[in-house]
Amino acid sequence: xxxxxxxxxxxxxxxxxxxxxxxxxxxxxxxxxxxxxxxxxxxxxxxxxxxxxxxxxxxxxxxxxxxxxxxxxxxxxxxxxxxxxxxxxxxxxxxxxxxxxxxxxxxxxxxxxxxxxxxxxxxxxxxxxxxxxxxxxxxxxxxxxxxxxxxxxxxxxxxxxxxxxxxxxxxxxxxxxxxxxxxxxxxxxxxxxxxxxxxxxxxxxxxxxxxxxxxxxxxxxxxxxxxxxxxxxxxxxxxxxxxxxxxxxxxxxxxxxxxxxxxxxxxxxxxxxxxxxxxxxxxxxxxxxxxxxxxxxxxxxxxxxxxxxxxxxxxxxxxxxxxxxxxxxxxxxxxxxxxxxxxxxxxxxxxxxxxxxxxxxxxxxxxxxxxxxxxxxxxxxxxxxxxxxxxxx
Amino acid sequence: xxxxxxxxxxxxxxxxxxxxxxxxxxxxxxxxxxxxxxxxxxxxxxxxxxxxxxxxxxxxxxxxxxxxxxxxxxxxxxxxxxxxxxxxxxxxxxxxxxxxxxxxxxxxxxxxxxxxxxxxxxxxxxxxxxxxxxxxxxxxxxxxxxxx
Numbered sequence: 001x002x003x004x005x006x007x008x009x010x011x012x013x014x015x016x017x018x019x020x021x022x023x024x025x026x027x028x029x030x031x032x033x034x035x036x037x038x039x040x041x042x043x044x045x046x047x048x049x050x051x052x053x054x055x056x057x058x059x060x061x062x063x064x065x066x067x068x069x070x071x072x073x074x075x076x077x078x079x080x081x082x083x084x085x086x087x088x089x090x091x092x093x094x095x096x097x098x099x100x101x102x103x104x105x106x107x108x109x110x111x112x113x114x115x116x117x118x119x120x121x122x123x124x125x126x127x128x129x130x131x132x133x134x135x136x137x138x139x140x141x142x143x144x145x146x147x148x149x150x151x152x153x154x155x156x157x158x159x160x161x162x163x164x165x166x167x168x169x170x171x172x173x174x175x176x177x178x179x180x181x182x183x184x185x186x187x188x189x190x191x192x193x194x195x196x197x198x199x200x201x202x203x204x205x206x207x208x209x210x211x212x213x214x215x216x217x218x219x220x221x222x223x224x225x226x227x228x229x230x231x232x233x234x235x236x237x238x239x240x241x242x243x244x245x246x247x248x249x250x251x252x253x254x255x256x257x258x259x260x261x262x263x264x265x266x267x268x269x270x271x272x273x274x275x276x277x278x279x280x281x282x283x284x285x286x287x288x289x290x291x292x293x294x295x296x297x298x299x300x301x302x303x304x305x306x307x308x309x310x311x312x313x314x315x316x317x318x319x320x321x322x323x324x325x326x327x328x329x330x331x332x333x334x335x336x337x338x339x340x341x342x343x344x345x346x347x348x349x350x351x352x353x354x355x356x357x358x359x360x361x362x363x364x365x366x367x368x369x370x371x372x373x374x375x376x377x378x379x380x381x382x383x384x385x386x387x388x389x390x391x392x393x
Numbered sequence: 394x395x396x397x398x399x400x401x402x403x404x405x406x407x408x409x410x411x412x413x414x415x416x417x418x419x420x421x422x423x424x425x426x427x428x429x430x431x432x433x434x435x436x437x438x439x440x441x442x443x444x445x446x447x448x449x450x451x452x453x454x455x456x457x458x459x460x461x462x463x464x465x466x467x468x469x470x471x472x473x474x475x476x477x478x479x480x481x482x483x484x485x486x487x488x489x490x491x492x493x494x495x496x497x498x499x500x501x502x503x504x505x506x507x508x509x510x511x512x513x514x515x516x517x518x519x520x521x522x523x524x525x526x527x528x529x530x531x532x533x534x535x536x537x538x539x540x541x
Contacts, residue, residue: 168501172412179419
């Protein structure tokens with residue numbers, strides 16, 4: 001169970017406070033105690049509580065004043081007010097000031113606990129919403145950056161290609177001159193020396209320009225990966241369409257049972273490749289009349305995408321080898337043995353894993369387990385196309 | 394001196410073809426040049442018997458490298474082809490290898506590496522020609538044996 005920060009209980013009646021604290025403690029809710037508003041604020045500054053239970057009528061700083069301070073300084077803290085039986089006004093005033101709710105004294109323990117749970121739930125939901133919003137902001141910033149990089153990449157690639165051609169001409173001309181120079185016995189030593197010096201400078205210059213064009217091209221390639229919100233049902237249907245022919249030819253059936261509006265954040269191209277590989281494998285494993293099914297479901301903060309077939313299954317001794325590159329049991333020409341190792345590489349990059357379960361004669365299930373939100377890599381715009389400072393000479 | 398190889402250089406960059414040709418000639422090879430895929434096929438009509446290896450740029454206007462390669466391999470399957478490719482066209486290079494190219498080099502290519510690949514390609518072609526000759530001779534021998 002989730003470990004909670006202790007609740008802060010504020011009441012001037014020591015006996016009532018102690019009794020309530022004991023009963024809450026028995027129910028697994030840890031409590032810190034304060035005797036009035038000032039003490040409550042003092043404790044908050046040391047141990048900020050997520051949930052405060054506070055009497056309204058207290059000598060010194062009363063509950064409503066303390067509530068104002070708490071809401072001003074700890075806006076995410078939820079405050080449950082305790083009011084006298086006939087003092088609904090206090091409760092309403094408290095709600096206006098941002099209290100989570102109010103309960104009349106004498107306090108019914110079950111109701112109080114239910115309120116604490118509700119307050120904690122609201123906190124969790126708010127935190128999740130905040131994390132989601134922050135993540136969305138990060139991703140959209142990253143996508144904008146990726147678009148800029150892609151545009152820059154296209155330009156860079158074009159420039160690099162255009163430069164490579166004249167570079168090749170310079171390089172070959174230099175090489176030819178060098179050969180001629182070496183073969184010509186009639187040259188004066190000075191001329192030979194001057195020629196060799198010049199040629200070596202040209203070679204160094206060409207080499208430098210070559211480095212730059214290669215880096216530009218490398219930079220252009222780096223923008224392939226993009227994380228965005230993926231409509232999994234749509235993606236699975238695309239995969240079904242792509243291998244429909246293969247399925248029809250083998251007399252097997254491929255269906256997606258992914259519910260509409262199933263979303264996760266991932267690289268759609270990579271994910272499509274993985275599903276395509278798994279679906280193709282599945283179809284190759286089933287005989288005519290067989291069936292391959294794509295499903296998806298959430299498990300905590302993970303998305304589990306399963307590709308299940310009722311085909312021949314994988315013998316135990318092969319199970320640990322299937323992710324090795326070039327491992328295949330298919331006849332030559334029908335499989336490269338790269339599908340699963342490539343898929344695993346992609347899923348790795350997406351922060352997930354692939355699991356397999358198989359029984360000979362009954363079929364196999366491949367599960368792709370992905371975070372609903374992969375870690376967003378830090379932006380590297382500042383680095384520029386030359387990848388850091390090491391080559392800034 | 395190494396064995397003289399019959400090379401056909403095909404690239405729409407004329408200066409490149411010219412300079413690379415001069416260098417290969419300096420190394421003792423026999424060099425012909427063409428500046429397009431179409432011109433290469435035309436040149437081979439005349440000279441395929443004295444050509445061992447075609448060095449072919451992938452990116453050309455008109456018939457591109459892969460198309461030219463396919464046409465060459467269809468007409469003269471024993472001719473070996475080395476592709477020249479930029480970094481961004483690795484995919485086409487892979488397609489080229491599937492269509493029967495001997496190998497590929499990234500542009501701007503290292504001259505030493507090109508010489509090495511030319512020699513490997515030449516050797517492969519000569520071995521295959523030798524095998525064909527032997528097979529034909531065997532066939533002829535069996536036929537004449539049958540007649541006797």
